[in-house]
Amino acid sequence: MKLTKTQKKFVKKNIRKKSLRDISKNLNIPLEDLGIHIKETWGKEKFNDLESPRDILRPQSIKYNKKLVFVFLAFLVFVCYLNSLGNDFVSDDIPIISANSQINNISYIFGPLIFNIRNTVIFLTNKLFGLDPMYFRLPNILLHLGVSYLLFILAAELVSETVGLITAIVFAVHPLAVEAVAWISGGPYVFTAFLILLMLYFYLKNKKLLSLLMFFASVNILIHSAPLGLLPFAFETSRGTLKKNWKRTVPYIVVIASIIPISITLAKQRAESLHLEHYQEKTLMSPLLQIPTAVGEYLKLMFFPKDLTLYHTEISFSPVSFSLHFFVFMCVVLLLFFLYKKSRPLIFWPLLFLIALSATLTPFGISWIVAERYSYFASAGIFVLVAWTMEKTIKKLSKENYPKALYLSLAIIIIPLSIRTIVRNRDWRSHDTLWIATAKFSPSSPQNHNNLGDYYGRHKQYEKAIEEFKKAIELKPGYADAYHNLANVYGETGDIENAIENYQNAIKYNQNLWQSYQNLGAIYFNSGDKEKAKKYLKKALELNPENKNLKGIVDTL
Incomplete structure (x- = not known):
């Protein structure tokens, strides 16, 4: 409807005094x-300066009772996740x-910077309930x-309530979240x-101090969440208000800059730990290979959450696979350009996806190329x-029966995703179920073969255990x-010669x-060679001086 001349004059007179809604x-x-x-009258740029476009011209959406939405999500x-509560520590x-x-x-309770909320929860849980994994x-x-x-x-505020509802429901039931939610050690990603x-x-509500405190608390739990401090910058960019509001984003950039030295130190420690304790070579990986591959794999898991595993070792870098991953990655890049030109407010969400993953996409080999817990927040x-595409499509195809079509579509999504999540929770029930489930999708993982060897060894299936360790x-x-565990199995079966050989390989x-x-000390002690027994046991005590039992044994020799 066109405005009258009088209405236009009123707008011109009050545009700087009142909100557009008023x-x-x-x-x-x-x-x-x-x-x-x-x-x-004034052009798109001027319009964006006056008031955030999320309040204007967005499609009319169904209004939802927030309390009912919370109850439904609960x-x-x-x-x-009910069936995950009885799972063990794994x-x-x-x-x-x-x-x-x-x-x-x-x-x-203190983290790398100061007070760590998650460590505090762990500390209090242990004090109140003891070592019960459920709590x-x-x-x-x-x-x-x-x-x-x-x-x-947030999605209701920035896009529409229907988009917010669809997003929340999909996120709540999606099986890709299981590693972060059902695995206790995945908790930092949820926190x-x-x-x-x-x-x-709080940033949207202009509560600056609270917003900064939340960011600081997040970084102190998981330091590689620091890039998420760029989200206010991404938000202002998506709204076309960065020029006006850039000062609001500066404190977050300052926090990011201030923790860079700590991040570098922790990254070096992580690389050294992986080398010494997990025998990982210190190598650099080309970002041109790593980033498209990781992005392509994460998107595949979001849309086809079938091959879920703790160790994503079956990623192919063949020319065909890389070409496919690169094509998917370029589609994401083109989507950014398209949204920037045609629907700029929506660009915030793919930027969130990339920013949330960015710290895990470094070329230094200190993180997995793909790990499901890394994508927990990025998937949002x-x-x-x-959700936005669904809302548009359903409205276009089912104008008269829009609510019914929407709820039917949600049911079609909720049921299979929920079933897959419940099944995936069972994989995390215990060490035994986890390693067997992981073997299905990670046959070339040395870690999992080592874990399977431990599984078969505990169940006295020694031949299978030896096969897995080898x-x-x-x-x-x-x-x-793996050499150490193989030696343990040989020791269990009485093959002392092979046990000694593999313990020697382990310490090599x-x-x-x-x-x-x-264990070498124990073998030589049992065979009557007390000199060798003392030599190895003293070395063990030197490496682990806090072990009172070991100290007692050495003192008696």
């Missing part, structure tokens, strides 16, 4: 008509929690609900996602675009842990493996 109410005209008039999260949970005496000390996992699940609801709030969304929420950016060594020559490749020295 003007539309004063004139009793639709907000969309007012927005069209301003764009036609129901979905509860249904999807993999990194052992050294981080169940075998970590430090969680009893108050000093544990350590519960915060992950509750915060996953919080992340899902905050996504609804940081929650804090970063609070950072954005893609899900918003999917396979691990074949895939990773110099794998000291890892001179800090005190357990191998200890």
